[in-house]
Amino acid sequence: MALGAYPNSVVPDISPMTYPNSVAQDIGLMTFPNSVATYIGLMTYPNSVVPDIGLMTYQNSVVPDIGLMTYQNSVAPDIGLMTYPNSVVPDTGLLAYRNSYDMSDVRDRKEEAEVSKLVRRLGRKGKNKGQFNMPTGIAITKAGDIVVSDTENHRIQIFSSDGVFKHMFGSRGNELTELCYPVCVAMTTDDCIAVTDSVNACIKVFAQCGEFQNKYGNDSFLEFPYGIAITHDNFMIVSDICKHKIFVLYPSGGIYSEFGSYGSKPREFDHPYYVTVNTKKQIIVSDSGNSSVKIFQFEGKLLRVFSANDFRIGDTFCAVQGVCTDSLDNTILICNNAVYIVTKNGRLWEVITAKDGLSYPKCVAFGHAGRLTVTQSVSSDRHEVLIMEYSPEDFKSLNSLLLYAISV
Structure with missing residues (x-):
């Protein structure tokens, strides 16, 4: 179930289930609209995904001690996580290479994600x-x-x-x-x-x-x-x-x-x-x-x-x-x-x-x-x-x- 990653991209070889604005995988992700959660403790923070089971974060990337491999500003997990800073690449069979993903769209998603209705x-x-x-x-x-x-x-x-x-x-x-x-x-x-x-x-x-x-x-x-x-x-x-x-x-x-x-x-x-x-x-x-x-x-x-x-x-x-x-x-x-x-x-x-x-x-x-x-x-x-x-x-x-x- 390994994902291979290229610079600034994510290449999944498994098929997550998607709902509007969210990602659900068949290995334990439980999702609500506009969010990602797992039964085993994923917690999201700005610009990163940090679970309470051993992920360590570095500059613009996520490095776990259980098998994630990182490249330039990208993440290649071998357990199915697909992340950009404050964004998620959903869908099945997506193949994304450098410059094939609209980075202006990434910025728009990031700005939207930073807006919360909580007072x-x-x-x-x-x-x-x-x-x-x-x-x-x-x-x-x-x-x-x-x-x-x-x-x-x-x-x-x-x-x-x-x-x-x-x-x-x-x-x-x-x-x-x-x-x-x-x-x-x-x-x-x-x-x-x-x-x-x-x-x-x-x-x-x-x-x-x-x-x-x-x-x-x-x-x-x-x-x-x-x-x-x-x-x-x-x-x-x-x-x-x-x-x-x-x-x-x-x-x-x-x-x-x-x-x-x-x-x-x-x-x-x-x-x-x-x-x-x-x-x-x-x-x-x-x-x-x-x-x-x-x-x-x-x-x-x-x-x-x-x-x-x-x-x-x-x-x-x-x-x-x-x-x-x-x-x-x-x-x-x-x-x-x-x-x-x-x-x-x-x-x-x-x-x-x-x-x-x-x-x-x-x-x-x-x-x-x-x-x-x-x-x-x-x-x-x-x-x-x-x-x-x-x-x-x-x-x-x-x-x-x-x-x-x-x-x-």
Whole structure:
């Protein structure tokens, strides 16, 4: 499986599998849009590829101690890596010699790769202020502050729009002022914080200062509330992942409608973790176990179902998670560790990827300052919040296409 290299070129003699803007090989590369990752520890840095299994880097080249041979500004691996500085030569059977590759294109790719939408990372694993233990839900106040449910620390933390810690409240327990594994958060019409208090099987509402305001629902109909969204007229939409059901609650807390049961049919759910609502009061559910997005009328009538075949991102299994809408009513979805816009026919339009800093994203929220804020966490790794540049106007031209955002 050796690759031979000429100056400034790469000659593969094996056949990698390619997706748009990425490379996947049949020897263990796992890829996401615009990035390269491996199961054995490849990490990318500007102008180089450095795995944690013995690569040593030199000027404009990569020299491993396990068999890579380098020539002038090029790399010849004997295990299948094909790299230029900040670029990848994909495709099968590519034969490239000196001057046969357009170097201006290489420079353009390099400049593009150096542009990241990441504004700031917040936090790491811990119990102190500004630290997290499995941050999950996220919401944005009218002033632009960032509200995070710090799930396994049993508290809510609030940061400024620029990521500066402001204050926190909550502790573990089952009293009205306490929380037990708070999962998702949403802002009410009067800018209070609604929290799905999962183990206590209810929704609690707090002022931003942390003062308890109200409690909705109880274990007579909720079992494990998870996702939450609030309409412009203060109705609450709550997903229950144990009952595999969606509840719509009046502003007073009573049940307006409920729909769903366990299963894989269009009107059924398998752990519907996250939910959002658009300005037309259409309920959009991230049905994680069925790897699909389902859209319902407010009363529960099914409108559309989108699954992996509709997404067309090259993966047969799609791990759908957080979902929200932006100021233009675009539906924004986390799927397979990237953030996408869901188009009218269900295709996913890439917005933020691993090259922007995503690794284990869970929940996403849009702020009217033109940013997306994402929580990401995994048991022994990152526990953080990412602030990302995003402008709905950048995708407005898609309105002229039949592909664009959900409109039923």
